[in-house]
Amino acid sequence: MKENSIYMVWNPNGSVPVKRHDCIEQARFEARRLAELEKGQEFFILRAVESHKYSDSPWRVRTFCKGER
Numbered sequence: 001m002k003e004n005s006i007y008m009v010w011n012p013n014g015s016v017p018v019k020r021h022d023c024i025e026q027a028r029f030e031a032r033r034l035a036e037l038e039k040g041q042e043f044f045i046l047r048a049v050e051s052h053k054y055s056d057s058p059w060r061v062r063t064f065c066k067g068e069r
Helices: 024-037
Strands: 007-010 044-047 050-054 059-063
Touching: 007 024, 024 044
Parallel strands: none
Antiparallel strands: 007 044, 050 059
16 A cells, blocks of 8 residues: 655754655755754655554555555
């Protein structure tokens, strides 16, 4: 099952990312905005590849990347 992509912006010197971006453009805008505020810091745009959730079925797997799997 393919889903839309999920993106997050991460700085290795910062806190854990909590904001989910549904498109690369939103994530890119946020990374650039943060980089302007924190000059000299590097911000990475991360894309979810897959998620796993244990439930009664027992597993629910969601794939986010096109062409994989």
